[in-house]
Amino acid sequence: MHGSGADGGREKATAGSWWAAAVANLLIGMLAIVPGVCVRWLLNRYALFHCITGFGCGGTSPDQTVGMTLGAVLGGGFVLGMVLVVDVLVPWQEGRPLHLWLGMTTLVPAPFAVAQAAGWI
Numbered sequence: 001m002h003g004s005g006a007d008g009g010r011e012k013a014t015a016g017s018w019w020a021a022a023v024a025n026l027l028i029g030m031l032a033i034v035p036g037v038c039v040r041w042l043l044n045r046y047a048l049f050h051c052i053t054g055f056g057c058g059g060t061s062p063d064q065t066v067g068m069t070l071g072a073v074l075g076g077g078f079v080l081g082m083v084l085v086v087d088v089l090v091p092w093q094e095g096r097p098l099h100l101w102l103g104m105t106t107l108v109p110a111p112f113a114v115a116q117a118a119g120w121i
Contacts, residue, residue: 021087021104028082029111035075036112037121038068083108 045065087101115121 018100021101022107024086025104025107026111028079028086029108031082032079032108033112033115033121035072035079038071038075041068042072079108
């Protein structure tokens with residue numbers, strides 16, 4: 001049946017959902033730059049910060065530690081929530097293939113990696 005759209009619609013929907021999944025996860029990755037920078041800052045500062053008394057020592061810490069920790073925790077939670085909604089709940093509700101959307105979550109760290117490699121952050 002030439003005009004029924006039984007096969008043609010499915011092929012177009014698959015190609016469209018592939019692009020939609022890629023773009024959505026790249027946009028989530030753009031938001032993930034903020035907690036990524038916070039985590040990188042914390043790792044760089046505390047890797048150089050020597051604490052002899054053990055975990056949670058009472059010595060002085062860098063000034064922006066609380067802000068960066070909040071940025072990492074709240075930003076990371078927001079990004080994980082976005083991944084849950086965009087890549088699991090919405091495709092599941094609309095009947096889209098979950099394996100395609102979950103596979104595209106590998107693109108989330110790509111904007112951070114590109115910005116880091118280019119020296120923008």
